[in-house]
Amino acid sequence: MRRIRLNFANLQISFADRDSALKRVEEWVDGGTYPVQVVYGPEGCGKTAWLLQSVELLRELGFDVIYVNPLNKLIMAEFSIEDLRDRFLRLVEESIRQNALAKIAWIAYDIAYELIKATRGKVAIIVDDVFQVIGIKESAMYVKALLNLIEYPPEHYERIITIAATSEGSSKSEIGRHRWANLLTMWNMTKEGFKQLYEQLPGEKPGFEEVWEITGGNPWVLESLHRLRWNVEELLKEITTRKNLDIFISSLSLSDKEILTKALDDPDILMSREGIPLMDRLIELNLIINIPQWRDEHLWIDQPPPEKDLELGIGKYVAWQSPLYKEAVRRAINRLM
Ligand SMILES: Nc1ncnc2c1ncn2[C@@H]1O[C@H](COP(=O)(O)OP(=O)(O)O)[C@@H](O)[C@H]1O
Ligand SMILES: [Mg+2]
Incomplete structure (x- = not known):
């Protein structure tokens, strides 16, 4: 796997370590995720870095990947259906222009749904810092919607991976009350x-x-x-x-x-x-x-x-x-x- 380069203050550095966290993603590649994997951890512990490296890993393993981080206005559309990608990028751009950041989360969901329908293949949807922008109550609904993608997909599919990451302790407890998510904790680096x-x-x-x-x-x-x-x-x-x-x-x-x-x-x-x-x-x-x-270790990422x-x-x-x-x-x- 190619190690991605990350911005670090005024530098560019290589993604370091986190081998077991990446191994966990490989396990999901083999078995899919059920239910939705929600990863909670300290601010700045490296959740986003790990997810971005995971996008690369999944892409290399033949997945179509949607990644959104509405808070940082960062999105990635690693999939081959061109008009779907264009639509995704256009819709996200529009939401950013209107400062409707919560909408980006739902756009990612809609596009994942369309992707499953079109490809019936291997699809990953990764949402980063989404709960902060959509609010606590809606976060639980959002996780339920992601679970529905797994349980009631529009078409048969080969594999679905859904990961959500957050530093928000309050959204964590709301989501933890339901069976829709498997809560994992990520700690700082070893x-x-x-x-x-x-x-x-x-x-x-x-x-x-x-x-x-x-x-x-x-x-x-x-x-x-x-x-x-x-x-x-x-x-x-x-x-x-x-x-x-x-x-x-x-x-x-x-x-x-x-x-x-x-x-x-x-x-x-x-x-x-x-x-x-x-x-x-x-x-x-x-x-x-x-x-x-x-x-x-199974309760933790890394x-x-x-x-x-x-x-x-x-x-x-x-x-x-x-x-x-x-x-x-x-x-x-x-x-x-
Ligand atoms: N494993 C890693 N290798 C290299 N840089 C990292 C790694 N983990 C985090 N960073 C860098 O540290 C900073 C904070 O990490 P970030 O992923 O943004 O944390 P979080 O998303 O948990 O708040 C970022 O600049 C990120 O690129
Ligand atoms: Mg982050």
């Missing part, structure tokens, strides 16, 4: 995999161990540090501003502040009656994720995080998306207490 990424970065850089401790293997954090010439302070400010951390901390009750302070050392504290409302807010802010306590690594902010049930978020919160608490 130390070895992350090293392959780190080594591709040219120029002077801090040592790998230091970078690992700051990022916890989150490629977006690495990309941002590289963009900011390794200025950690600048990135902490960016995160604090983007997530409105000062307002968030100021809005907390004294007891929530106490729980949050404890959660900096052990995020599993949040998994308690007093902690759960706070946990939900931290999930909404995309600072932590709630993870399956079982590290069985390697699960370690059972517990408190230095990196990983608990059994709850994990900080990157140690740097934990640090940003720590500083905001210290500033405001």
